Amino acid sequence: MSRVKSSNLGYPRIGQNREWKKALEAFWAGKVEEADFKKQMEQIRLHHIQKQIDKGIDYIPVGDFTLYDHMLDTAVMFGIVPERFSYTGGAVSLQTYFSMARGCQAAVACEMTKWFNTNYHYIVPELGDVTPTLTENKPLIAYREAKEKLGVKGKPVVVGPYTFIKLSKGYTETQLPAIILQLVPLYAQILQELAAEGVEWVQFDEPILVTSVTTEEMETVKYIYTQLHEAAPELNIMLQTYFDSVECYSELKDLPVQGIGLDFVHGLEKNIQSLVESGFPDDKVLGVGLVDGRNIWRSDLDSKIQLLHKITDAVPKDRLWLQPSSSLLHVPVALTQEKNLDPLVKDALAFADEKLDEVLCLLKGLQDGENAVADSLRNSQAALDRLAKSPVRNCVSVHEAVASVQSKDISRHSAFEQRQTKQQKSLGLPLLPTTTIGSFPQTSDVRQARQKWRKSELSTEQYDEFIRDQVKTWIDIQEEIGLDVLVHGEFERTDMVEFFGEKLGGFAFTQNGWVQSYGSRCVRPPVIYGDVEFLEPMTVKESMYAQSLTEKPVKGMITGPVTILNWSFVRDDLSRNQVSDQIALALRKEVEALESAGIRVIQVDEPALREGFPLKKTEWSVYLDWAVKSFRLATSSVQDTTQIHTHMCYSEFHDFIDSISDLDADVISIEASRSHGELMHSFRNHAYNKEIGLGVYDIHSPRIPSVDEIVSTIELALQVLEPTQFWINPDCGLKTRNKEEVVASLKNMVAATHITRDRLESAEQN
Numbered sequence: 001m002s003r004v005k006s007s008n009l010g011y012p013r014i015g016q017n018r019e020w021k022k023a024l025e026a027f028w029a030g031k032v033e034e035a036d037f038k039k040q041m042e043q044i045r046l047h048h049i050q051k052q053i054d055k056g057i058d059y060i061p062v063g064d065f066t067l068y069d070h071m072l073d074t075a076v077m078f079g080i081v082p083e084r085f086s087y088t089g090g091a092v093s094l095q096t097y098f099s100m101a102r103g104c105q106a107a108v109a110c111e112m113t114k115w116f117n118t119n120y121h122y123i124v125p126e127l128g129d130v131t132p133t134l135t136e137n138k139p140l141i142a143y144r145e146a147k148e149k150l151g152v153k154g155k156p157v158v159v160g161p162y163t164f165i166k167l168s169k170g171y172t173e174t175q176l177p178a179i180i181l182q183l184v185p186l187y188a189q190i191l192q193e194l195a196a197e198g199v200e201w202v203q204f205d206e207p208i209l210v211t212s213v214t215t216e217e218m219e220t221v222k223y224i225y226t227q228l229h230e231a232a233p234e235l236n237i238m239l240q241t242y243f244d245s246v247e248c249y250s251e252l253k254d255l256p257v258q259g260i261g262l263d264f265v266h267g268l269e270k271n272i273q274s275l276v277e278s279g280f281p282d283d284k285v286l287g288v289g290l291v292d293g294r295n296i297w298r299s300d301l302d303s304k305i306q307l308l309h310k311i312t313d314a315v316p317k318d319r320l321w322l323q324p325s326s327s328l329l330h331v332p333v334a335l336t337q338e339k340n341l342d343p344l345v346k347d348a349l350a351f352a353d354e355k356l357d358e359v360l361c362l363l364k365g366l367q368d369g370e371n372a373v374a375d376s377l378r379n380s381q382a383a384l385d386r387l388a389k390s391p392v393r394n395c396v397s398v399h400e401a402v403a404s405v406q407s408k409d410i411s412r413h414s415a416f417e418q419r420q421t422k423q424q425k426s427l428g429l430p431l432l433p434t435t436t437i438g439s440f441p442q443t444s445d446v447r448q449a450r451q452k453w454r455k456s457e458l459s460t461e462q463y464d465e466f467i468r469d470q471v472k473t474w475i476d477i478q479e480e481i482g483l484d485v486l487v488h489g490e491f492e493r494t495d496m497v498e499f500f501g502e503k504l505g506g507f508a509f510t511q512n513g514w515v516q517s518y519g520s521r522c523v524r525p526p527v528i529y530g531d532v533e534f535l536e537p538m539t540v541k542e543s544m545y546a547q548s549l550t551e552k553p554v555k556g557m558i559t560g561p562v563t564i565l566n567w568s569f570v571r572d573d574l575s576r577n578q579v580s581d582q583i584a585l586a587l588r589k590e591v592e593a594l595e596s597a598g599i600r601v602i603q604v605d606e607p608a609l610r611e612g613f614p615l616k617k618t619e620w621s622v623y624l625d626w627a628v629k630s631f632r633l634a635t636s637s638v639q640d641t642t643q644i645h646t647h648m649c650y651s652e653f654h655d656f657i658d659s660i661s662d663l664d665a666d667v668i669s670i671e672a673s674r675s676h677g678e679l680m681h682s683f684r685n686h687a688y689n690k691e692i693g694l695g696v697y698d699i700h701s702p703r704i705p706s707v708d709e710i711v712s713t714i715e716l717a718l719q720v721l722e723p724t725q726f727w728i729n730p731d732c733g734l735k736t737r738n739k740e741e742v743v744a745s746l747k748n749m750v751a752a753t754h755i756t757r758d759r760l761e762s763a764e765q766n
Contacts, residue, residue, distance in 0.1 A: 004317045004363050006057050007287060009203065009240060009261070010064035010157060010327025011048045012352050014516050016334055019044050024067070024520040028102075034094060041067060042145070049146050049154065055356050059201060059321065062154030063142035064329075067094075068101045068123070068519055071167065072110075074159045075125040076100070078132040078186055080168075082110065091136050101519060103701030111169065112518060112700065114611040116207055116243050118294065118330055119525075119567055121518035127179060128170035134186045137193050139202065156194060160206035160239070161187050161228075162221050167208070176220075184224055188231035195235040201259070203238045207326075209252065210244035210267060212617045218251035229256040238287060242326035243294075244615045245270035253281055261287030264307060265325035266294070272307070275314050286315045289325035290362065291355045296331055296513070296527065296569045298350045299358050301365070301373075301380045308366050322363045328352040332513040344390060345508045345529050347383035388573060392506060392530030399531070402581045410632040412640070412664055416690055419640045419666060426641045427553055427600060431760065432714075432728050433484040434753050435693070437647050437669060438557045438603065439496075439733035440474050440489035441742055450494065467492050468545055475549045477743060482750045485601055486554045488546035490735065496559045496605065497567045501526030504586050505533040507568075518700075521736070526568045528579060534586040537593040544597050556594040556602040560646065561587055561630040566608035576612075577626035584633040595638050602642060604635050606663075607649035607671070607732070610656075624659040631663050643667060649732060657686040669693035671731045684720050692721065695731030696752070697745060702737070704744045710752035723760055728753045 014020045023044070027037040045065045052060045066073050076097055081087035084107040085096050101123055103109030111124040139156035146154040161183055171179055194202055209221070228237065238259035239252075245267030246252050252260060262271045280286055288311060290304050311320070334353040338346055350358060365373040387393065412419065453463035470491040478486045493499035501507035508527040517523045539556060547554040561583040570579055587604070594602050609631075614623055635644045646665040660668060668690065696713045697705040717726060728749060734742050 004367050005059065005321045006359050006363050007059035007155070007238075007321040007323040008052060008057050008061055008328065008356060008359075009205075009242070009289075009293065009324055010061050010329050011052065012328055012331065012333050012515070013044075013048075013065055014333070014514060014522055015044050015047075016337065016512070018514055018522055021520040021522050028098070028520075041065075046145070046149055049150055049152065051353070052356065053150060053152055055353075056360060057356060059155045059323075060146075060152060061157045061203060061327075062146045063139045064157045064327065065142070068098065070122070070159060071115075071125060071164070072097070072101055072123040073138060074164055075123070075168075077135060077138045078183065079135045080125050080127060080130050080132055082107075082126045082128065082130070084108070089133075089135075103698065103703050105703045108698060108703070109701045116211075117611055117613060117615055118243075119515075119517055119523070119608065119611060120329060122167070125164070125168040126170045127165075127168050132182050132186055134189055137190050139190060140193050140197060140199075143194065143197060143199055153198070153200065155201045155203050155238070156199060157203045157205065158187075158190070160204040160208075161224050162217075163206050163208040180220065180224065184227050187224075188228055191228055191232035191235050191237075195232040199235060201236045201238055203240050203261075204257075205240050205242075207240075207242050209241050209246050209248070210263070211247065211615045213247050215248055215251060218248045222251065222255060225255045225257055238285065238321075240287060241267075242289060243267075246274070247616070249274035250278055253278065253284070257284070259285035259287055259321070261289060261321075261323070263289045263325045264311075265289060265292045268307075272310065275311065280315045285319050285321055286311070287321045287323055289323055291324045291350075291358045293324035293326035293328050293355070294330045295572060296349050296351060297572050298348050298354075298380055298383060299362075300384060301358065301361065301377045304358075304362055305365050305370055305377070308362065312366070317366065320366075322359050322366070324355055324359065328355060330515060331355065332510065332515055337512040338510055340511055341508060344387055344392075345527065348387045348529075349527075351513070387529065390530070393571070393573065395505075395531035395533065398533050398582055398585075401585050402578065405581065405585075405633060410629055410636050412636050412638075414640045416664065416666065419643075420691070422640045423643045423666060427485075427643065429484055429553075431723055431757055432726055432753050434728045434750055435483060435485040435555070436478075436487055436730055436746070437733045438487050438490055438555070438605070439493070439735035440487075440491070441737055441739050442491070442735045443739070446470065446491050450492075467542065471542060471546050472549055475546055475554075478746075479550060479552070481743065481746050483746070484552065486546070486550060486552050487557060488542050488554060490557060490733070492542055495523060496733075497564050498524060498526055500538060500559050500564060500587075501528075501568065503535060503538040504583075505535055506530035506582070507532070513569075523567070526564075528565075528568045528570045530571070532579065532582040532586050534589040538590055540590075540593050540597050540599075543594060543599050547599060553601045554599065555645065556591075556599040558587060558590055558594075558602065558604045558634075560604045560606040560609075561634050562612060562627045563606050563608040565630075566612045577630070580626065580630040581633060584630040587634040588637060591635055592637055595642050600642055601645065602635075602638070603645035603647065604631065604665070605647045606631060607647055609648055613655075620656070624656060628659055628662045631665075635665070645669065647671075647732075657688060661688060661690065665690065667691040667693065667727060669695065669727065669729050671695050688721075689725075691725045691727060693727030693729040694721075696728055696749060697730055699731045699734055699737060702741055704741060705748060707748045707751045707755070710749055711755050714752060714756050718756075 023040040026032045076092035100110050112121045115122045143156050146152050236258040239257045240261035242263045332351040335351050361373050361376045449466045452458040471488045474489045508529050514522040514524050543556045561580050564583050565580045643666045645667040647669045649671040694717050696710050
């Protein structure tokens with residue numbers, strides 16, 4: 001009897017208790033020797049594989065684990081190390097590897113940006129003038145380890161060549177053929193060595209194929225995979241796509257590979273249409289991504305079973321692999337430690353381990369019939385129905401408020417030029433105003449105080465007094481440094497989204513629902529499970545106190561609606577734009593409360609606006625229309641004299657400069673230090689008439705920028721921006737840095753600003 005197979009695309013790296021993060025940070029702090037660090041990582045890696053063996057997954061990924069990032073792993077495997085890191089060849093050392101990721105005093109880090117439309121960040125390879133060479137066969141090493149230590153023949157996972165090249169930088173389109181000719185033989189060597197080892201299947205991740213690729217590009221992809229197939233014809237390649245539907249299905253299905261993985265969650269409609277209309281090759285395996293690898297909601301197993309029946313009309317069971325829609329990197333590890341969640345919510349959730357259980361349940365249901373899993377189907381549907389019918393998802397006042405939004409609710413009283421004049425008079429800021437993005441170091445003292453307060457070891461009064469002491473300390477430090485617009489430091493906040501979610505209706509919080517954001521940085525996204533509503537002021541107390549300590553303006557700090565949406569696990573029964581508008585209406589009341597309390601500068605951060613872009617350019621305009629509307633809904637009710645700021649991360653500015661202007665924020669700051677040249681090019685080609693701050697130094701690196709370095713960065717920006725519209729600020733918030741790094745860097749930033757002001761003044765006088 002033919003049997004359906006199960007597969008996994010990737011497992012969360014961080015460990016159920018963030019063991020991976022703790023090991024990394026101990027190594028970076030010099031508390032663990034390199035050999036011990038590597039041993040710890042091996043134990044974590046093998047434990048993850050063993051869990052999948054115990055569950056009975058047929059095709060278990062190996063090589064999906066990393067010490068920082070899988071794109072960085074691929075770059076160093078090919079010796080693609082920028083010259084500034086003084087790499088001389090051979091296997092890349094851990095010191096060089098982590099310097100590329102985090103920077104060092106001698107060299108700035110490589111650029112970091114979002115992995116497609118997720119909240120995971122990857123290190124961008126710099127191809128430049130580097131000649132790639134295979135320094136070590138990482139997939140082979142991972143395969144051997146799993147086989148020797150656990151007796152399992154794993155499925156090596158590799159970033160596919162086309163995705164790797166398209167996500168890299170440092171080359172022009174005319175150089176693309178030469179780069180392909182350099183890299184394809186190296187990929188071929190990897191496959192030949194895997195085949196010689198007895199590997200049966202290798203997973204080539206090509207998520208770039210769900211973006212707006214052309215038929216001409218698919219010719220290039222065909223050339224690549226033809227070369228790889230000819231190099232190792234006995235090896236089976238599963239070409240894996242995810243995050244959306246494939247753009248050129250007809251060309252994809254004819255590639256010389258043995259399997260194709262499709263996302264039947266986020267690309268369901270078009271992928272199933274392509275499958276039904278164009279069929280599927282008789283000589284290939286179909287990887288059916290039917291359990292959501294990016295969100296934490298339990299699957300509607302009944303509908304998944306029906307989907308599988310439709311798929312088996314086109315592809316027989318013995319050529320199906322059932323699997324998550326993407327790597328499980330993007331969800332927490334397991335629900336077992338969630339002791340405090342409301343059962344109404346918990347019963348409707350599935351983390352990584354539970355998602356693999358769902359895959360196996362669906363496999364059994366397809367293989368043995370639905371009666372074989374009747375209890376699981378019934379329990380799943382009952383849990384989803386309870387949540388759907390609960391009052392938290394049926395709040396009439398919230399639904400009516402969203403439905404009644406009018407155009408006047410998303411428009412400021414006056415045009416920007418009029419507001420700018422009023423704000424200059426009201427705030428009295430100098431040329432090139434200096435500020436920070438919002439947060440200051442979250443020291444161990446801050447974290448410990450918060451923990452004690454949460455455990456009732458500190459009273460609320462004691463905790464509030466501690467927070468006030470921190471705010472006063474850093475207001476004094478900012479005054480001493482000479483910043484122009486100050487912040488209170490956000491010491492009361494664990495996370496810029498979690499903080500607001502805890503104070504709004506409709507959110508739930510996990511105890512251990514951590515996911516990797518970048519490097520060792522893990523976040524615990526809130527769960528938007530119900531209708532979102534404003535309950536009481538959230539930030540006014542700390543902002544008012546900070547403002548009482550200084551004559552300089554203090555920014556009120558709020559996370560914007562689109563970022564809260566994109567950095568949360570969002571209910572899947574409403575459209576994302578409906579949920580975003582609910583959040584915006586709640587934040588609008590907070591903005592009004594800050595203004596009423598005398599806060600004259602209010603920053604509504606949207607660092608995640610760019611990452612929410614659909615992967616297909618044809619869908620961008622719809623997303624931007626509702627994202628801009630949500631931001632304006634949150635910010636448009638203030639007076640002309642109140643200055644609205646926003647902050648964005650990793651933004652390819654030229655992609656949506658008109659929409660950024662349409663936000664109608666008075667000042668925007670952009671994380672730019674790792675990609676300043678690209679942004680300068682954008683401003684040369686696109687006019688921007690509002691005020692803007694381009695991050696002048698990288699806060700993700702521990703290195704302290706020199707005054708001369710910052711002066712050069714400012715002067716570069718002033719080649720394309722007017723001094724009257726330019727602000728000076730770091731790249732992003734400073735919570736992950738220590739006090740000494742922050743103070744030294746900000747002093748240099750202010751000193752560089754004074755030098756630039758003096759030069760501008762002298763030039764004007766002459």
